[in-house]
Amino acid sequence: MRNIRIILCVTACFACTFLIGCGGSSGGSTPANVITTTGSNVAPISVNGGPEGDYADAAFISLTVCVPGTSTCQTVDDVLVDTGSYGLRILSSALTVALPQQKSADGNPVAECLTFLGSYTWGPVQTADVKISGEEASSMPLQVLSDSDFRAPEGCTSSGYPSADTVETLGANGILGVGLFAQDCGSPCPASYNQYFECPSSGCVNIPGSGEPLDQQVVNPVALFATDNNGVIVELPGVSTGGEASLSGSLVFGIGTQSNNALGAAKVYAAPEAAFTTTFDNGTYPQSFIDSGSNALFFENATGIAECGSDASGFYCPAAPVSLSATNEASGVSGAVNFTITDAQAIFNANDFAGDLGGLPIGGSTNYFDWGLPFFFGRNVYVAIDGASTSGGTGPFWAY
Amino acid sequence: MSEAQVGFIKSRLAIAASALLILGALPASASLGGDTASIEADQVHLQGTRTTKAGESYTVHEIQAGNGTAVREYVSPEGKVFAIGWNGPWMPDLRQVLGGFFEQYRTALQAQSGPRIVRRPVAIQQPGLVVQVGGHIRAFSGRAYVPDMLPSGVRAEEIQ
Numbered sequence: 001m002r003n004i005r006i007i008l009c010v011t012a013c014f015a016c017t018f019l020i021g022c023g024g025s026s027g028g029s030t031p032a033n034v035i036t037t038t039g040s041n042v043a044p045i046s047v048n049g050g051p052e053g054d055y056a057d058a059a060f061i062s063l064t065v066c067v068p069g070t071s072t073c074q075t076v077d078d079v080l081v082d083t084g085s086y087g088l089r090i091l092s093s094a095l096t097v098a099l100p101q102q103k104s105a106d107g108n109p110v111a112e113c114l115t116f117l118g119s120y121t122w123g124p125v126q127t128a129d130v131k132i133s134g135e136e137a138s139s140m141p142l143q144v145l146s147d148s149d150f151r152a153p154e155g156c157t158s159s160g161y162p163s164a165d166t167v168e169t170l171g172a173n174g175i176l177g178v179g180l181f182a183q184d185c186g187s188p189c190p191a192s193y194n195q196y197f198e199c200p201s202s203g204c205v206n207i208p209g210s211g212e213p214l215d216q217q218v219v220n221p222v223a224l225f226a227t228d229n230n231g232v233i234v235e236l237p238g239v240s241t242g243g244e245a246s247l248s249g250s251l252v253f254g255i256g257t258q259s260n261n262a263l264g265a266a267k268v269y270a271a272p273e274a275a276f277t278t279t280f281d282n283g284t285y286p287q288s289f290i291d292s293g294s295n296a297l298f299f300e301n302a303t304g305i306a307e308c309g310s311d312a313s314g315f316y317c318p319a320a321p322v323s324l325s326a327t328n329e330a331s332g333v334s335g336a337v338n339f340t341i342t343d344a345q346a347i348f349n350a351n352d353f354a355g356d357l358g359g360l361p362i363g364g365s366t367n368y369f370d371w372g373l374p375f376f377f378g379r380n381v382y383v384a385i386d387g388a389s390t391s392g393g394t395g396p397f398w399a400y
Numbered sequence: 401m402s403e404a405q406v407g408f409i410k411s412r413l414a415i416a417a418s419a420l421l422i423l424g425a426l427p428a429s430a431s432l433g434g435d436t437a438s439i440e441a442d443q444v445h446l447q448g449t450r451t452t453k454a455g456e457s458y459t460v461h462e463i464q465a466g467n468g469t470a471v472r473e474y475v476s477p478e479g480k481v482f483a484i485g486w487n488g489p490w491m492p493d494l495r496q497v498l499g500g501f502f503e504q505y506r507t508a509l510q511a512q513s514g515p516r517i518v519r520r521p522v523a524i525q526q527p528g529l530v531v532q533v534g535g536h537i538r539a540f541s542g543r544a545y546v547p548d549m550l551p552s553g554v555r556a557e558e559i560q
Binding site: 050052054055058084085086113114116117118130154155157159160161162168169170171190192193194259274275287289291293294295296298314315348359360366367368370372373 | 405422456466467487489490491492494495496498502505507509510516517518519520521522523532533534535536537538539540541
């Protein structure tokens, strides 16, 4: 892990010289996307391996967290930009300011459990003013990731997954969930979801009844911004075939609210259930989704792409880059997506942190194509929040 | 799990290990590898309704859990649960439905952390146990089976 970081310092500078002008392999022959870099609603993001230098195809952002209503603030770097989840989560170990603890109706501290793919996050719900670029979400509930404040109840650990409560296990200092929804559970949020708990001294138990109230739930900060609050645009440049050491791009707040976030020619794909239909190689995948927090394109290996050995198990390792095409469809809108899969092992060996990674969508009923971060390379992707009015209609939708 | 982390949470691991030992001593409610009666225990635990569909090589008991997740248990002609499949917005309680296999699964998962971070589907492939989980937040799917218990002619892909 440490070796990778040292090598990264060398290769990152090398990459600077040829990054600009690289054709986006994901974008095919279409013109390169224009990345917005100025505006009070624009924050820089980078695909750079993250704080531990071991996280390929993941985009990171910096944000400011303040004790509500005060100037007691800190910057948190290396927060994962995740369009596949909702709400802000920060490692307890990355926080230096003491944030107020949220209390339940019974006066007990509230804690949350959220199961991701391959790990879960656990820890107290606290409140902060969160600032990103020129935007601010005041008195916002967020999840602080810590196994030691409260002990995770059995209902939280029954996935068998390990907890991601350290920078080593999370690969980031936090997760900024800027997906299709505002709150991370919805209403009602009953005990059977095992998501929100209250923690008297006797131990954490499910919040009874309809569960955590909607306005108390961990929330996508964008939904609480005073303006530019209807969604985001993730803007990243394309990668050359074979990968790049790093990429720089932007997270733009708002859709059609400023001169720098117009929808333009992007097609709108409605996603009422956070899914659309992908057709690929004669297969139909009705639960497909776009997710910057998945660090590869995960799809059924119908075309017989070579799979990697045990060092990169689950990823694809074709001898030469493979060019493929799929079609996305939602509510009568459809469009082809051309994409490339390159040898994951070669990308890892080169210490490249941005590349056209692909992998297997292991699972019982493989009914999805997971358009992970490589989909964003060379493409501006709009994510409109559920119920929000935008120049492209009411969310939830993706547009690109 | 990294070495640094092992040191960091050693004490908590010890607590967790003893808690699991206690759990292991509870009456066997194993589903995977268990008999039809164990499915009833799962149904009660998951607060679900159950439908049964008989096929040529096996019978499928589907439990629609109270949280919207469907769990399907595959029973061989000998009356043993040889596989479990699920899909829905929340992960099922795998401690319950994997029963005696849960520790093997959990241990294999914890041992998986490699030199790099991955956010991707999960797979445990061992001679005595296969577990595969995919999807994303609010839409998980997966399957678990014991390869040696699959009735002849049944393919793993049939387990949904």
